[in-house]
Amino acid sequence: MAAQLGGKVTCTLGEVKNRADFIIYWGGNPADCHPLHFSRYTLTPKGKHVPEGRKGRTMVLVDVRETPSAKHADILLQVKPGKDFEVVTTLRALVKNQPVDAARVAETGLTLEQLQDLVDRMKNARFGVLFFGMGLSMTRGKHMNSAAVLALVAELNAYTKFVSMPMRGHGNVTGADVVMRWTTGFPFGVNLSRGYPRFNPGEFSTIDVLVRGDNDATLVLGADPGATMPQPAIDHLSRTPTIVLDPKVTHTSRLARIHITTATTGISAPGTVYRMDEIPLPLKPILESPYPTDEEVIHRILEKVKEKPAWTPASFKEVPCA
Amino acid sequence: MLRITGGKVYDPANDVNGEVRDVCISDGRIVDEVAGADVRTIDAAGMVVFPGGVDVHTHVAGGAINFARAMTPENHRDAAKFIHSPELRAGVGGATPSTFATGYLYAGLGYTTVNEAAVPVLSARHTHEELRDTPLVDKSCCVLMANNELLLDLLEEGETERARHLLAWHLWAAKGYGVKAVNPGGVTAWKWGKNAKILSEPVPGYSKVTPAKIISSLAAMVDELKLPHPLHLHCNNLGAPGNIDTTIETMKVLDGHRAHMAHLQFHSYGGDDWDTLRSESVRLAEFFNEQPNLTADAGAILFGDSVTITADGPWQHLLYQLTGRKWGNLDVENETGCGVVPYTYKGTNMVNAVQWAVGLELLLLIDDPWRIYLTTDHPNGACFWRYPEIIHLLMNADFRRECIDKLPEKALKRIYLPGIDREYTLSEIAIIISAGPARALGMPQKGHLGVGADADVALYNDDPDRERMFGHPRYLLKGGEVVVEEGDIRKMVDGREYIVRPSFDKNIEEYLRPLFEQYYTMSFDNYPVEMERLEGADIRECG
Secondary structure, eight states: OHHHHHEEEEEOHHHHHHHOSEEEEESOOHHHHSTTIIIIIISSSOOSSOTTGGGGOEEEEEESSOOGGGGGOSEEEEOOTTOHHHHHHHHHHHHTTOOOOHHHHHTTTSOHHHHHHHHHHHHHOSEEEEEEOHHHHTSTTTHHHHHHHHHHHHHHTTTSEEEEEEOOOTTTHHHHHHHHHHHHSSSSOEEOTTSSOEEOTTTTSHHHHHHHTOOSOEEEESOOHHHHSOHHHHHHHHHSOEEEEOSSOOHHHHHOSEEEOOOOBTTTBOEEEEOTTSOEEEEOOOSOOSSOOHHHHHHHHHHHHHHSOOOOGGGOOOOOOO | OEEEESOEEEEGGGTEEEEEOOEEEETTEEESOOOSTTOEEEEOTTEEEEEOEEEEEEOOSSHHHHHHHHHOHHHHHSSOEEOOOSSOOOEEOSSSOOHHHHHHHHHTTTEEEEEEEEEOGGGHHHHHHHHHTOOSSEEEEEEEOTTOHHHHHHHHTTOHHHHHHHHHHHHHHTTOSEEEEESTTHHHHHTTTOOOOOTTSOOTTOSSOOHHHHHHHHHHHHHHTTOSSOEEEEOTTTTOTTTHHHHHHHHHHTTTOOEEEOOGGGGOEESSSTTTOEEOHHHHHHHHHTOTTEEEEOOOOOSEEEEEEESOHHHHHHHHHHHOOOEEEEEBTTTBOOEEEEEEEOTTOHHHHHHHHHHHHHHHHSSOGGGEEOOOTTTTSSOGGGHHHHHHHHHOHHHHHHHHHTSOHHHHTTOSGGGOOOOOOHHHHHIIIIIHHHHHTTOTTSSOOSTTSBOOEEEEEOOSSHHHHHTSOSEEEETTEEEEETTEEOOOOOOOEEEEEEOOOTTHHHHHHHHHHHHOSSOGGGSSOOGGGSSSEEEEEEO
16 A cells, blocks of 8 residues: 555565665564564575675664564664654655754654665665565555555665665465456456445455455455454454355354355465566465365355346336435 | 458558459468369459557556456446457457457457567466457567566576576566566665656665666677567556656667667657747657668557556555545566556647647658558557558548647647658558557568468558548458458467467576575466466567
C-alpha cells in the first residue's frame, strides 16, 4: 500500500546477493522469521561483485529490542517503540543536509551522531539495501512508516545505488497480491459485488468487511484468519457459513461449517509461489496425496455455481426498502 | 463456415485496395470459396474489411506492468469498468488495464495479435501466466537480452559462438518469440547507479564491451539464428535532448543487419537540454528511408495521463527527478531492470508538444508505410486504446492543423509538422496497423486476407469520422469465430502464443549451470518456463 503513495525502488534478491555491501534490516527478525535470508541472499553468500562474502558486507539492524538477529549485525540501533517514523524522517532530513534538532532526535532512543553515522554509511555504500518488516509496517504509523522508508531509499539514489524490500512472508501472500493485480487491477481489498472491481482499503479489506458483518458467507483459502484476526471478525466467521480449504485442522477450520481437506501445495500439489521480490517459482510435488488440490476443489465449486442463473445487473431484482 | 459479403476490402499485402469482394472463411482460415447450407453470411455493405490489427510493441503482461498496477490504483478508479457476465470477466481499463480487460480493449479496436515487448527471462513465467489470462488476441513476446551479464561476460571474452548458443537457450527457456535490447549496457550500468550514453565507450564493469558491440553482436546473432523477428531495439539515450546522434549511430552500427527500432519518437530529438529540445524527425526519416534493413514503430504520444514503464532504469530515475512523482524501480538479477513513473503529457508544455509532433512527423515522413508502424509504446506515450485518435490525425490534415494551432508558440519553431500535408489512405492505415507489423514480426499467417491466412478480420463502418470508425469495429473475427458482433463482444476465445525454438548446442547448459549456482537465486532447473504453462503454444523451429 505504501508503494501507492510514492513508489518503490527495489530489486530481485539475486541483486542483493551479487552486489549489496550495505544491508539494513528494520523492524524484522529474519534469524527467526526468514531463516534462510542471511545465508541464501544477503549476508554470507559470495556474490559476483562481493567475492569476499560476509566480510564484504556491513549489516545494520534497527529494532525496538535485541532479537536473535542482533548477533548477526555489525551495528544495532535500538529505537523506542512507536518512534520509527520520526527516525526515518530524521534520516531523510540528514540525507539532504537539513538541520535537525538533537533534543528531539533523542526522544527516539537514538542520538544524532548515530543517525548521522548511518546516513554517512548509506551514502558511501556502493549498493545499499533496506529490508523492512512488520515491526515497521504494522506498528504505529503503519503504511506511512513504510512509505517514509521507501521515500528515503528513493532519495538516496541521488547519491548512490540504494533499494528496499518489504520482508513478506505467510506462504504465498505475494502471489495472491500479484494475481489480484493482473485480474482485477488492484492488489487487495477488492469488492466485486457491483460486477466490477472496486478498491478501497479500510472498507473492502477482509477484516473491515468481517467486522462490519457485510458478508453472508466466507471462503477461506490458504489462510487462518481465526488465529490472527480481531475477535469481532472471528465472531462473524463463526456466525455465518464459513468454508475452509486447508490440508490441516486450523483455528478457522474448527469454527467453519465446512472444512475440505486439500493436498498440500508444494508437497503434493503443483503450483507457483511468488517470492517476496515477485519472482515466480514453480512448485513441483514430491508426494501423492489422497486429497484433491485447492484448484480442483475451486473448479468443482465453480462448475456448480455456473449452473445457477447468472447474476447480472439486468437480472438484479430491486429489493423494496422497509 | 462464413462469408463476408459486400464490404470494401483493404488487404495491402495482396494488393487489394478497397475493392468490394467476398471474404470466405472455413476452419479458422481464409479460403477461396465456401458453399453449403451452413454458411453464415455477414452483410458488410457500407463497411470496410481489414485484416485484424497487429501491435508490434506494447507492454500488457508481466512483472513491469503488474508493478505499475500496484503503484497506481488511482488510475483504475477513474478508468473504464468491465462488468462480468456469463461470457466476460470483470476488470478495469485505464493506463494499465487488467489482463482480461486488455483482451477486450484490443478486440474493441479490431486488433487480434499483440507482441509484449519486454520480458525478463527470470520472470517470464509470470508474463506467460498473464498472457494466458489475456483473451481474444494472439500473443508473442520479446526477451530482454542486451543487459544479460552472462551474455556480456562472453562478449567481453570474445566468445561469440558460445554467446549465440546462450542467447538461443535463453530465448527457448523464456518461451519467447524475439530478442529485445533495451538501452544496451545502460541497464547493467544502472545496477551501480550509472548509465551508458556513448556507444563506443566501454560499459561500466567491462573493458571491451561497448553498447555498439552489444547491438551489433545481438543483431548478428538474431540473423544467424534466423529468427522470424529481427532484433527489437530500444536505443540508448531514450528521451534525452540531442539523442538523434545516438540513434543514427546505432543504425550505422547495425551494419546491414535486420533490426526493428522501437518507439522511434523517443529517439529523434535535437538540442542540448530541455529548453533547446527540437524535432529531428526530418534528419531521422531521411536516414531511415535509406536503410532497407530496418523497420520501426512510432511510439507516438498523446496528451493526457499515462504511466511510463520501461526496462530503462536510469531514464526512469531521471524522470522521477524531473517530475517529482512516484518512482518504481525493479532491478532483475543479472538480466535487466524496470522503472515505473506516472506521467502526464501536457499540450501546454513545450517539450510534450514537440514529442507529440515528432511521433506524427515520423509516421508522415518515413516514406514506406511497410516499415513504420502505429504504436504508442503502450502505456508510455499513450494507452493503446487511443490509437484511433492517431489514425484520425494521420488521415486528416485539416484536423491536424487545428491541433497544431493549440500548441504553445515556442514549440512551433521546433517542429516540422505544420509543413506536412500528407494524409494517410485507408490502405496505408491497413499497412501500419496490420500488414506491416505482421510482416516485421515474421508472421506470414497474420496481417492479410489471402487464402490460408488466419481468419482474423475486422469490419469497420466506413465512417468519415475516422476516430469513431476505428474506435469501434462492427464485427471482429478471431480465428474465424465472430467475437465482436454489432459492436459488442459476444464470444470469448483464447488466443495462441507464438514462440520460437532456435537451435543451440545442448552443452551450453553445462556451461550455464555452475554460473547459475553462483549468480542466481533460482535453481537452474526451475529457470526455464515449462511448456505446459503455455496455452495453445505455436512453436516455430529456426536456426
